[in-house]
Amino acid sequence: AQSVAQPEDQVKVAEGNPLTVKCTYSVSGNPYLFWYVQYPNRGLQFLLKYITGDNLVKGSYGFEAEFNKSQTSFHLKKPSALVSDSALYFCAVRVRSGYSTLTFGKGTMLLVSP
């Protein structure tokens, strides 16, 4: 079975500071990893994905994520947070080969203060 853990329900940062939203995963095999963002009353929007190759993945709106196989982590990062980044962030995983659905974590609320 595959699973995703987002250990923090909420992350608070001040605008202009760097942010990190944590994600660890468990799969049998090599993972595909994704980050999605959800704004109030909206569907999920794709931010970035790791398939293979460079462990540092760059995505939309200045976000990036680092794949760490030994720690089974895929933390989301941004060098300088904006108030408009405040939203609910979901990490998701699926196995790279064979049939597998996308399994989501429970989400982390990011609050960026002015």
Added chain:
Amino acid sequence: EAGVAQSPRYKIIEKRQSVAFWCNPISGHATLYWYQQILGQGPKLLIQFQNNGVVDDSQLPKDRFSAERLKGVDSTLKIQPAKLEDSAVYLCASSLGEFDGYTFGSGTRLTVV
């Protein structure tokens, strides 16, 4: 490109009533998904279609939920009869292929009273 369209946006029904949700995926996307997102939780897959065939419905409560995808395009998800615990946002998503990123619709917020 147009996004994934869902309707209605909101629905309030009494328990034991029936309800249906509609989804129109992005043109050309072969794979369509229905997810249930309960408040405070991540989305949970209910059913996955590849064209008009069901790939995975292992987490669909088949005694009350049903879904179909006619002609491999639009899809409907039905609940009959609804229970209080069905209150959630129902998200439809589509992807070009099984290994591509998903595009989500805005969802239907269902409240069962």
